[in-house]
Amino acid sequence: MEKYIEIRGTNLFVKYLNPDSRKPTIIFLHDSLGCTKLWRDFPEKLGNATGCNYLVYDRLGYGKSDPMPTNPRPSNYLEIEADILNDLLIKLQIDSAILFGHSDGGSIALITASKYPSRIKGILCEAAHIFVEEITLRGIYEAKELYKNSNLAERLEKYHGNKVDILFNAWVETWTTSDFRNWNIEHFLHNISCPVLFIQGEADEYGTMAQVEKTVAQVKGKAEKYIIPNVGHTPHKEIPDQVLDRTIDFILQLAH
Template structure:
């Protein structure tokens, strides 16, 4: 897919968008806290072809091929703000029947967007998303910070984010480990999610317990199902790619 930069209220975002299928939903891929369009690899194309849906992937500001994020501390509600940016992007592209597929931070942003902008969102696949902060999440962040200091992780990330790596890594780790972030919680929004939801999680996720799944699917207003994959960690779409592709395609066909 051809990529381009789109200006969304001053934020210059890298976008890949294929919209050749008339009267079909658009799958929208929302990457994690260290992710990018490129890091989805072939999942967007495979899922698009399997379900006959249009597809949109984009790098959030500061990630991948998008412009750098401003140099300042992230506010506690940064993911709520990212949901607003996504809504503006969907409006710019005239997408009113989006099926969101979000991983980790992207999964959380998908849930918030579905709650705040239900008229645009047809369904949500949330993979390893968070609705509150857990000790296991913080341990995962500290472990990642240690890996950043002691391994070639910065060089590996540089391949996808260029000279933005240090800023995005600090933005992620410093926000999640701040004292004022401990009380971050979006459970109050879940009742406003009326579209169908699929929550995918590995039962060995190093960043979250199954409480994240249970407390989400029991509090939304629409239909909700969970798909827990044994012995899989935080990235099921990479660790169990065929299972995730098959389950996601089944869910999308049922809701499109």
């Protein structure tokens, strides 16, 4: 099922498969330049293999959802996205969710589980950030140069249409401001009581192992890490079969 759902006066594009209301729903949360379509067939494969429902949606400004009103975003924009996700879960009457978040989506997953624990059964946290690192900023500046000097904008337009400039600039401008340098969500971690699996490529160009270690050490629930050699920022695209195998095991343990 594909449809638009109005949340806080804006329309979000949602793809939702709900074959069994007794099973948990895996919610896929895309990265800073991602969208529903860029997950490709990964959600369907994970849903089918675990027997869970799954939901993929485009955040405001991405994919087929309404555009962002402006480039500038507040420093707590990821916390706002967690609140919006909770609104979406309420609207769809999803009371048992497993969050699979990539990059920005991973950070949103952690915040959501901290603020709204009763709805969240587990977290698959892939390449998330809990604070800003120099490697993150270097990666963003490199992406900014690619956007100016390559066909990156054209490639992103296939997925985001005429919203590309706004969403790209929102990402770059937010993360590279002096105000955002002190952004940190570690204070949310001690409230996370559900199981967490942190997936990280050792060659991630946007974050170091410190993101993983500090997250796993501070969450209250059972926390595991899946560290993958010679893999970058998007393990579910770079080695999808391996990530599927590991995440299927994690979800099947949660579902029992």
